[in-house]
Amino acid sequence: EVQLVESGGGLVQPGRSMKLSCAASGFTFSNYGMAWVRQAPTKGLEWVATISYDGSSTYYRDSVKGRFTISRDNAKSTLYLQMNSLRSEDTATYYCTRDTMGILDYWGQGVMVTVSS
Amino acid sequence: EIVLTQSPTTMAASPGEKVTLTCLASSSVNYMYWYQQKSSASPKLLIYYTSSLASGVPDRFSGSGSGTSYSLTISSMEAEDAAIYYCLQLTSTPITFGSGTKLEIK
Numbered sequence: 532e533v534q535l536v537e538s539g540g541g542l543v544q545p546g547r548s549m550k551l552s553c554a555a556s557g558f559t560f561s562n563y564g565m566a567w568v569r570q571a572p573t574k575g576l577e578w579v580a581t582i583s584y585d586g587s588s589t590y591y592r593d594s595v596k597g598r599f600t601i602s603r604d605n606a607k608s609t610l611y612l613q614m615n616s617l618r619s620e621d622t623a624t625y626y627c628t629r630d631t632m633g634i635l636d637y638w639g640q641g642v643m644v645t646v647s648s
Numbered sequence: 649e650i651v652l653t654q655s656p657t658t659m660a661a662s663p664g665e666k667v668t669l670t671c672l673a674s675s676s677v678n679y680m681y682w683y684q685q686k687s688s689a690s691p692k693l694l695i696y697y698t699s700s701l702a703s704g705v706p707d708r709f710s711g712s713g714s715g716t717s718y719s720l721t722i723s724s725m726e727a728e729d730a731a732i733y734y735c736l737q738l739t740s741t742p743i744t745f746g747s748g749t750k751l752e753i754k
Contacts, residue, residue: 576734578743592742633738638690
């Protein structure tokens with residue numbers, strides 16, 4: 532059974548950093564691209580970043596470029612999102628999702644990040 | 649950036665009623681994807697590659713369209729289908745979602 536379990540969220544002050552993790556199981560992690568998608572409270576879904584199966588290619592939405600870094604450790608079957616210089620508008624539930632040939636098929640349960648002083 | 653416009657924003661349907669949700673893209677996309685989200689749960693894939701049904705999804709759901717116009721159809725509304733539905737395009741970066749259609753049961 533495919534499982535994606537996010538962790539690392541919580542309350543953080545504006546301008547500070549936070550690192551999210553997504554532990555994958557039930558599939559060969561190193562064969563799949565992965566992505567982070569977020570959802571602000573009562574709002575819609577917003578793509579954040581994508582990484583290729585081997586980590587060689589990464590893509591970001593403009594609003595997080597230069598502040599967020601997506602990475603992966605295939606030996607640990609874990610996806611990461613390093614978030615620096617956090618802003619109030621980054622407050623959201625962050626989901627990790629698996630990319631199967633251009634299909635975001637499996638999603639984690641999400642982790643909440645609240646940026647507030 | 650490809651903007652996806654979903655309509656209607658909100659609607660209510662009676663059990664057994666046929667429901668059609670629309671997603672219009674600002675530029676042509678190769679495929680459309682549809683997700684269902686209930687309450688505060690994570691999104692669930694319903695349709696991929698425009699018209700392929702995801703595993704475990706009831707066959708009352710179907711997808712169609714091409715170019716800039718796509719739709720999701722529920723052939724016979726059930727109470728459990730009450731949710732928010734999002735379309736998604738992966739043709740170009742940034743990946744974009746529609747703003748969602750909230751579907752309620754009458």
